[in-house]
Amino acid sequence: MNRMEAALRELGEMDDLAAQSSPVHRRHAVAKLLATVGYIAVVLSFPKYAMAALTPMALWPVALFQLSGVPVSTCFRKLRYVLPLVMAVGLFNPLFDRSPLLYVGGAAVSGGVVSMVTLMMKGVLCLMASFLLMATTSIDCLCAALRTLHVPGMLVTLLLLTYRYTGVLTEELAVMTEAYHLRAPGQKGIHVSAWGSFLGQLLLRSMDRARELYDSMVLRGYHGHFHYAPVGAFGLWDGLYLALCLGAFALVRLVDVTGWLGGLLVR
Amino acid sequence: MISFENVSYSYEKGRPAVRNVSFRIQDGEAVGLIGANGAGKSTLMKLLLGLVQGQGRITVDGVTVESTNLPQVRRSLGCVLQNSDNQMFMPTVYEDMMFGPLNAMVPREEAERQVDEVLSALDITALKHRHNHRLSGGEKRMAAIATVLAMNPAAVLMDEPTSALDPYYRRVVIRAIGNMEQTKLIAAHDLDMIWDTCQRVILLDGGEIVADGPKETVLRDKKLLEQHHMELPLRFQNV
Numbered sequence: 290m291n292r293m294e295a296a297l298r299e300l301g302e303m304d305d306l307a308a309q310s311s312p313v314h315r316r317h318a319v320a321k322l323l324a325t326v327g328y329i330a331v332v333l334s335f336p337k338y339a340m341a342a343l344t345p346m347a348l349w350p351v352a353l354f355q356l357s358g359v360p361v362s363t364c365f366r367k368l369r370y371v372l373p374l375v376m377a378v379g380l381f382n383p384l385f386d387r388s389p390l391l392y393v394g395g396a397a398v399s400g401g402v403v404s405m406v407t408l409m410m411k412g413v414l415c416l417m418a419s420f421l422l423m424a425t426t427s428i429d430c431l432c433a434a435l436r437t438l439h440v441p442g443m444l445v446t447l448l449l450l451t452y453r454y455t456g457v458l459t460e461e462l463a464v465m466t467e468a469y470h471l472r473a474p475g476q477k478g479i480h481v482s483a484w485g486s487f488l489g490q491l492l493l494r495s496m497d498r499a500r501e502l503y504d505s506m507v508l509r510g511y512h513g514h515f516h517y518a519p520v521g522a523f524g525l526w527d528g529l530y531l532a533l534c535l536g537a538f539a540l541v542r543l544v545d546v547t548g549w550l551g552g553l554l555v556r
Numbered sequence: 557m558i559s560f561e562n563v564s565y566s567y568e569k570g571r572p573a574v575r576n577v578s579f580r581i582q583d584g585e586a587v588g589l590i591g592a593n594g595a596g597k598s599t600l601m602k603l604l605l606g607l608v609q610g611q612g613r614i615t616v617d618g619v620t621v622e623s624t625n626l627p628q629v630r631r632s633l634g635c636v637l638q639n640s641d642n643q644m645f646m647p648t649v650y651e652d653m654m655f656g657p658l659n660a661m662v663p664r665e666e667a668e669r670q671v672d673e674v675l676s677a678l679d680i681t682a683l684k685h686r687h688n689h690r691l692s693g694g695e696k697r698m699a700a701i702a703t704v705l706a707m708n709p710a711a712v713l714m715d716e717p718t719s720a721l722d723p724y725y726r727r728v729v730i731r732a733i734g735n736m737e738q739t740k741l742i743a744a745h746d747l748d749m750i751w752d753t754c755q756r757v758i759l760l761d762g763g764e765i766v767a768d769g770p771k772e773t774v775l776r777d778k779k780l781l782e783q784h785h786m787e788l789p790l791r792f793q794n795v
Contacts, residue, residue: 301689304647308687427647453645456689460641501642504607508635509707510627510659518651519664 292466297459299367306359306424313357313425317527318434318520324534325422329415331538337404338390341547343411349534350417359424368416375412379405428452433517446515454499461495557582558604558616558711558739564763565603565610573599574610575763583710586740588750588771591760592785597743600760601713604741605635617710631660634709634738638716640700644688649699652688656707667706674705678732694725701732711739718746747789751775759784
């Protein structure tokens, strides 16, 4: 299995994860979407030195991993390409902000280091929240939820088709790289001299396939409007879930929970 | 009824893919469209579906195939593409089958009933909630046929329905086609399959009809077939 086929398999794995059943999977897509958006907004709203205050926000993804049965390892495996980028954010903060902010065992920790760690934590937490949303909600339900929230149909269709088109593009890339390597044994990657024609062919081939897919949709009555899977009624448990999540996020944001707990122990 | 009257089409100027083609297909008829590569079979299907527009007149149940009538025409035609991967774009077989009926504004409950009926008729109920990307080639082909039948079309068009299938699934697909009551237009190189599923055969060469008649006449005429880069069906070879 080449890397592209592995990527395709991973893409399929997300659909499989979303098709599982758990208390989190069963929640209404709108509730999960709003909870995730609320979580990300609250996480991002923490000040740059609020590392300790941000820590309790990690409890939500941890709880969701437990309740949904989605393996944590899968999350980090799928985010392995994005995580280094997120970690790189704020890497230069320690160089610019050198004033000591706190002392740990007599050693001074600069404001730059604290803000760097805070930024990294924010990035990782937001990515985990987004991953959990995708892993517990199918793309169709997510799109249906977006339409329920009156997001323009054109944007939602674009999102759905982009998701589907990723698979088409990757499939074509898999076929082409395999054909290339069969005729270039022992060669690592694709030689730079072939990049132009390779990309051109990839574009043409994926456009052909996309056209055929579109024809297939049009022949079955598609006229720019998707009929998303019914997401069911927004029930009491969905409301409770959303209220509980948003309440907890607001509590952690407004009350310094770690400071309060620390105060209890120190006293 | 499907009718072609003096239909021509060129992809490039001066190189016609279909030339002055005329024929009629009666309701319930099963017609095989055969010919060598580049003979114009797929183009003829595209013209009928309104995916390309040529000269001449094509009608489906009296409705002319033209841009203003396309939704009406396409509601009565179902098309099974050669590559099932290009036909199945929803996550599961069930969702893919629901796509057509829902677009035709069939109420969800009614559409679900239609889907269940088709799955049962094709004996593939076990595939209902399977993910498309996990299906084998044969299962995918059967599911692709099911997505089209779920729309309850009056006529079914098929492009190479048995290509790249193992012998078992080839037989399964042939049986499924044989059981369909709709009007059928099947483009294929698999002449044995055409023999098993069609009563009438149209032979194309260079975009023109060179023979049109009962399968017994066309598919047993070795000279005619060889003249147009075809061969007798396997069952008649060595006879």
